[in-house]
Amino acid sequence: MDNSSVSYLESRKLVKRWSGPIPALVNTFIILAFFYVTWWIFQDPRGLMRMYTPYVGYMVCRWLLILFIWVAYIFDFWPFKRSWLRNTHPLIKGTVLTLVSVAAMIILIKGFFIEILGNFGIAYFDPGRLEAMGITDFYSIEYAAEAIMMFAAIASWLSPSWVVACENAPWQKLDQPARGITIAVVTFFMSMIVYFLTMHSHMAILFYPWQKFTAICPPYWEKFANTVSGNFHIAWIMCCTVVVWLFETIWERYPFNLIKNNALRRTASFFGIIAIAVSLCFFLYYAQDLVWGETIRGTRRLMAPDWRWLHVGEMAIFWLVPSLYLTFYCNNWPTKFSRPVNVCIRTLLTAALAALVYIIYYKTSHLFLGTQKGFSHPQQFPMIPMIWLINIFLINIWFMDGWPGWKAVPKTAAELEEVKEEIVAHDVRWTPGLAKGLIVGLCAGVLLYVVIINALPWVGANFTIIN
Amino acid sequence: MSKDNKSISRRDFVKGAATGLVAGAFAGMGMYSYTSSAYGRLPKTERKMQDFGACRSVRVTNISETSWFNNAHLIGDIHEAGGLLVNQYTLNWAPFANGKGSAKGSYDEGIGSIKELLPHDLKKAWEIQKKLALHPDNPGGYSCLIEVESLDGSIHKYLLDTGWSYEWMEDSFKREGIDKMLEEQQIEALFISHEHWDHFWGLPVTVKYDNRIPLYIHDGFYEEGLRYIKDCGYKGDMTVVDKPITEIVPGMALLKFDVPIINRVFGETSLAFNIKDKGLVLISGCCHQGILKFADFAHANLKYDNDKFYGIYGGLHISPFEDWDPKYDDLVISLGQWGFERIGCNHCTGHLTAKKFIEAGYPVVRGTARFRSASKDYLGNGDKISFGC
Numbered sequence: 085m086d087n088s089s090v091s092y093l094e095s096r097k098l099v100k101r102w103s104g105p106i107p108a109l110v111n112t113f114i115i116l117a118f119f120y121v122t123w124w125i126f127q128d129p130r131g132l133m134r135m136y137t138p139y140v141g142y143m144v145c146r147w148l149l150i151l152f153i154w155v156a157y158i159f160d161f162w163p164f165k166r167s168w169l170r171n172t173h174p175l176i177k178g179t180v181l182t183l184v185s186v187a188a189m190i191i192l193i194k195g196f197f198i199e200i201l202g203n204f205g206i207a208y209f210d211p212g213r214l215e216a217m218g219i220t221d222f223y224s225i226e227y228a229a230e231a232i233m234m235f236a237a238i239a240s241w242l243s244p245s246w247v248v249a250c251e252n253a254p255w256q257k258l259d260q261p262a263r264g265i266t267i268a269v270v271t272f273f274m275s276m277i278v279y280f281l282t283m284h285s286h287m288a289i290l291f292y293p294w295q296k297f298t299a300i301c302p303p304y305w306e307k308f309a310n311t312v313s314g315n316f317h318i319a320w321i322m323c324c325t326v327v328v329w330l331f332e333t334i335w336e337r338y339p340f341n342l343i344k345n346n347a348l349r350r351t352a353s354f355f356g357i358i359a360i361a362v363s364l365c366f367f368l369y370y371a372q373d374l375v376w377g378e379t380i381r382g383t384r385r386l387m388a389p390d391w392r393w394l395h396v397g398e399m400a401i402f403w404l405v406p407s408l409y410l411t412f413y414c415n416n417w418p419t420k421f422s423r424p425v426n427v428c429i430r431t432l433l434t435a436a437l438a439a440l441v442y443i444i445y446y447k448t449s450h451l452f453l454g455t456q457k458g459f460s461h462p463q464q465f466p467m468i469p470m471i472w473l474i475n476i477f478l479i480n481i482w483f484m485d486g487w488p489g490w491k492a493v494p495k496t497a498a499e500l501e502e503v504k505e506e507i508v509a510h511d512v513r514w515t516p517g518l519a520k521g522l523i524v525g526l527c528a529g530v531l532l533y534v535v536i537i538n539a540l541p542w543v544g545a546n547f548t549i550i551n
Numbered sequence: 552m553s554k555d556n557k558s559i560s561r562r563d564f565v566k567g568a569a570t571g572l573v574a575g576a577f578a579g580m581g582m583y584s585y586t587s588s589a590y591g592r593l594p595k596t597e598r599k600m601q602d603f604g605a606c607r608s609v610r611v612t613n614i615s616e617t618s619w620f621n622n623a624h625l626i627g628d629i630h631e632a633g634g635l636l637v638n639q640y641t642l643n644w645a646p647f648a649n650g651k652g653s654a655k656g657s658y659d660e661g662i663g664s665i666k667e668l669l670p671h672d673l674k675k676a677w678e679i680q681k682k683l684a685l686h687p688d689n690p691g692g693y694s695c696l697i698e699v700e701s702l703d704g705s706i707h708k709y710l711l712d713t714g715w716s717y718e719w720m721e722d723s724f725k726r727e728g729i730d731k732m733l734e735e736q737q738i739e740a741l742f743i744s745h746e747h748w749d750h751f752w753g754l755p756v757t758v759k760y761d762n763r764i765p766l767y768i769h770d771g772f773y774e775e776g777l778r779y780i781k782d783c784g785y786k787g788d789m790t791v792v793d794k795p796i797t798e799i800v801p802g803m804a805l806l807k808f809d810v811p812i813i814n815r816v817f818g819e820t821s822l823a824f825n826i827k828d829k830g831l832v833l834i835s836g837c838c839h840q841g842i843l844k845f846a847d848f849a850h851a852n853l854k855y856d857n858d859k860f861y862g863i864y865g866g867l868h869i870s871p872f873e874d875w876d877p878k879y880d881d882l883v884i885s886l887g888q889w890g891f892e893r894i895g896c897n898h899c900t901g902h903l904t905a906k907k908f909i910e911a912g913y914p915v916v917r918g919t920a921r922f923r924s925a926s927k928d929y930l931g932n933g934d935k936i937s938f939g940c
Contacts, residue, residue, distance in 0.1 A: 134633030134654075220623045222630035223874045289877045292903055302880075312884070313877040339570055363581025370584035378593055382885035384841035384868075385810060390878040422562065428569035456636055458811030463635045512570075517563030524564075525571020532572065533579030541594065 091160045092169050094503045096492040098485060107489025108413040114488070115476050120452070123472060128454040136454070137222075138465045139229035145471045146236035147193060150243060151185040152475060156482040157247045158271075159264035170494075174487030181483040197232045206231075208287050227290060234283045234314070239275040241324040246271050248332045249353035251507065253346070282321070286314025310381050313390035315397075319369065322397030322467070323361035326404045331357055333411035334430040338423050341509040349508070367533075368396040374537060375544030385460035395459070399442065401470045406437035408474060412481045413489075423511055445469075446549050458550060600854040604801025605827040607700040608939035611834065611864045615714055615723040615932050616897035617691040617923050618749030624686040626872045628653065629814065639748055639814040640775045645677065646717070646752060647775075648684035658775040662782050670755040670762065670784040673717040690716035691923070692753045693836060693866060693898050696729060696738075699803055700939075702827060707800055708732060710741045710764075711822065711865075712836050714753035721756055726922070726933065733760035740765040742805060744836025745812060745819040746776045755783040763787035767797075767805060771818030792820050796852060802826070806848060808840035821865075823849050826939035830859030830892075837866040837899050843882065846889055862893040862938045864930075870901030883907045895936035897929040905929040 100107045124131040127141045135141035155161060161169055161181070169177065202210025207217075208231055214224035246252065246267050255266045288299030289312060295301065302312050309316035331337055331353070340356050343349035372392045373379065379389040410417060410430060418426050445466055450457040455464055485492035495503070505511070512518070583589050619625045629635060632642050632654035640647050640658045647661030664683065665676035681687035692714020699707045710729070714720035724730045732738050741764050743751050757764060763786055768776075770793040780789065790797075797805040802825045809818050821835040831853070833845055840848075846860055869879050883904070895916045896905055905928040908915045916936050917927055924931025 129633045129636035130638075131633075134637075136636065137630070137634035138636075220626045220872060220874070222626040222634075223872065225630075226874075286877050289880055290875050292875065292907075302884075311878065312880050315878075339574075359581065360577050363577045363584075366585035367580030370589055373590070373593060377596070378590070380841075380843050380847050382841075382882035383843035383847070384839070384878070385844070387844050387847070388841070388878060388881070390881065422566050422569075424566040424569040428573050431573050454636060456811045456815055457817060458809075461636075461811035461813075463813060464811065512566055513563075515560070515563045517560035518567040521564035521567025521569075522571040522574075523567075525568035525573075526575035526578070527571075528568065529572045529575020529577070530579045531575075533576045533583070537584075537589075 090500060090503060091157075092166060093156060093160075093482065095166075095495060095500075096170075096485065097495045097499060098481075098490040099493050100490055101488065107486075111413055111480065111486065111489040115473075115480060119469075119473050119476050122476070123453065123469065127468065127472065130454045136463075136465075136468060137226060137229075138463050138468060139226045139233060142465055142468050143193070143229040143233035143236065144189070145468055145475060146233050146240065147189045148185060148475050149471055149478070150236050150239050151189045151192075152478045152482065153240065153243050154188075154264070154268055155181060155185055156478070157244055158267050160260055162260035162264055170492070174484035174491075178479055178484035178487070182479055193232055197235070198228065202228065208290070227287075231283070231287050234286075234318070235275060235279050237318060237321055237325070238278045238282070239271060241321055241328060242274050242278070243268070243271045244328050244332070245324070245354060245357060248328055248337070249340075249357055250350045251346075253350055278321075282317035283314045286312075286317075309393065310379065310389040311393065313393070315390045315393040319393040319396035320362050320365040323365040323368075323400045324358055326400040327357050327361040327364065329404055330407055330431075330434075334407050334416065334434060335427050336416075336423060336506055336509075338427050338509065339512070341507060342512055344508060364400060365396050368399045369393065370537070371540055372396075374540035377544075385462070388460075391460050398466045398470075399438075401467050402442045402445070403434060403438035405441055405470055405473060407434045408477050410434055410437075412477055412486070423509065443549055596851050598850070599852045601796060601852055602854045603796070603798050603804045603823075603825060605702060605825045605856060606800070606802030606939075607702055607704070607827055608937060609700070609824045609826065609832055609834075610698040610935060610937045610940065611895065612696040612698070612727055613897065613930050613932055613934050613936075614694040614696055614727050614729060615692050615719065615922075616695075616866070616930070617925075617932060618693045618715060618898060619689045619691055620923065621686070621689050622872050624689045628685050635813040637814060639746075639816065642748075642814070643683075643685050644748060645680035645684035645687055645690060646755075648680055648687075650683035653685065658778070662779065666782055669782065670759040673721060673755055673759060676755070677717040690719065690752075691749070692716055692720045692723070693750050694720065694723070694729075694753070695834075695865070696727065696732075697822070697834060699800065699824065701801065707803075708738045709799075710738055710757065711834065712744050712750040713741060713757045715749040715751075717753060717756055720753040723922075723932065724756060724760070730760050733757060733764065736761055736764075738764060740767060740799070742767045742820060742822065743769075744821060745769060745839065746772050746816045747812065747814070747837065750836050751776065752779075754780065754785070758783050758785050761787075765790065767792055767820065769807060769818035769820050771809065771816075773815065773817070795848075804853065806845070808844070808848070810840045812837075812839045821845055823853060823855075824938070825853070825855040826861055828856055829939045830857045830861035831855040832862040832864070832938045833860075834863075835865035835867070837868045837871075839868050841882075842867045843885070843889065860889050860891050862895065862936075863891055864895040864936055864938075866898035867896050867900040867904070869899070869904040871899035873901055873903055875903065879904065880907075883911055887911060887913060893936070893938060895930050897924070897931065900929060902926045902928055 126133050127136040129136050197209045207213045209228055211224040211228040215221050255263050285299045285303035288295035289301050305316050306312050340353040343352055369392055379392055380387045381389055385391055418429055449455050453469055641654055641656045643656035647656050647658050649656055649660035664679055668676040694712045694714045697709045741757055762784055766789045770791045792807050795807050804823050805820050806823055807820050811817055819839045824832040826832055831849055894913055918929050918931035918934045920927045920931050922932035
């Protein structure tokens, strides 16, 4: 196995430029500064471009995320040559790759969704058409941006899932750009199907009268989710997006990578991610009911089922931030134990950190992001700053090799073997000891869950995040 | 060998336990969280049943529900300024305009141009501001007169909100005789439901006729709002509402809701009435907390006749810009279960919502579409609604 036979991200190793925590501290400082400057320029309602309307800003950060995934994961940086990736200064590389992604995003949003789909297929993708039919310019843009953004939300789950869970199968042996184009087209097509099954009805009931001839109205999930809003789907789809990346980063594709059979492993990974995400989704919804009380259908904000579903996705995103940080800037700490123990510690640690980030965000974000105090302001979308921050993580790690704190060096043959070990692991084998541990662990896990759901009402009654 | 085996076995046990811990927690989440048994164990709300007395009837006169006259201009200005999170005092609307364009307005510069004229020469003040503001003819305002008949037959009059445009509100007050009532101090208090432009910025019009009228505001008012109350010449007794329930007179209570609201406003207060032998009536400015949250809060905390929801009046803040969202349909679908007998809505409820309410068969009290109100589907300017008469 040599470096050219694996993707660029797998072929390189990031090495600290300085010892100790200095690289992490330097990168964190630079990333936060870059976040705030770019937030002010592009998103902040008090800043220059003010894209946080909120859907325009939400659409942009979502699609940027997809483009970054496409560039790095799906196309493996094609058409840029491996030698260019290795030899170019990270600052230049980061700038070029980010600008290419932005250009591709603009072409996709403006060219495909608005001009082609909006003009020749579905009117609500084109703000101009909505405005011409009597909707105010602001809401025309917001509605179109919402639809385009939702497409990205689905794609941001399916695109990386095809790489991470399905291991690019059955096109893994194709060269670029054939592999990239194939997977992009296939996942785009799948996203379109999921979009029609989950969000088209939501869009159809935005308009009066309900567009019953073109979409199922009221939607099929109404009774189950206690709302006609598509936020129900945003909840589990966002959880899928988050779980894909937990699976790829802090879980090192464990435990599904223990399955030796390729087809079985890939299928189990793909659907396992969905099962875990749905579990997480139900829990996060229930947790809100335990803290804030049961929802009242038809009301607004905090007590409304549609908002609670949306907030499930928001809470999930809060988990992704510390998980990616741990992987990118803390060398996926801890690494000294066995893989299952490392995974368990990271899961508990990042979940606790997610709660901390959540509290800090709601206590302070209105002081510096231009957002407003409160959990459920109709224009409060914590997913926007969180994804904006994640995008900057990705630019830094994928496009800039962790500069300035880290630099990329090619992996040795032995290190490349570890890449294979992550795809199909051999470090955990079925033994009586493992089986006993598993049973005890399962009981402890259930107990932990029981303790948490019993503690949450008490937390709700005794802790106030926002005064 | 045996030691090695034990060690391997222990290591395997730990691996299994670590895997099981995470798997077990997720299994619990997935298999229990969204089930009927999980919801069966949620604590039932204990009703406090606070007795706030009763009144015989409540009559509402809609002084103005047309807060603005052109949706496209209003939302276009907000859009141009950066959207629904932009501070309302910077939008460059009268009376805080400075002529510098979208999003460059400032409280200080705006009020500086008219402060000397407040509250006596509102005509001149508004003329000055119209030259500086974006879409100067768009402002209208929201305000209503509430007449509460006590069980002994005495009448108590209150104002809920004071509108926006000085010009429009002066005309509206005169049309309904509010100016005289204020001058004669017949009106016992002014409740400002929230700090938004269309409910609060017309304060000098009320102050012009009665600068000592008792005033109630939510404790979420921002600094600019508090300064404006002083700057427009108010000299009376102001109550900053910081309790969930404030009893006003028997059968009338002010309820406080801490909700974040668009364009940097926080909190709304609304009114609840217990009508003898009828039930609960809820009256709101914009009801940003949501009408069902309002009703649910009242249900959990107040005691009222027949334990029945009787009526609603006010802006219900569903589709104020004639925008829509599927979650609004949740209200249209579920409102009927609450059993309201009289629904008087207007303003930020939106015409589309009123239309959907009517289509759903709800008892919506229709209006006359006079004085620039646009639809007979809801109560327009100059229309009245009574509860319990």
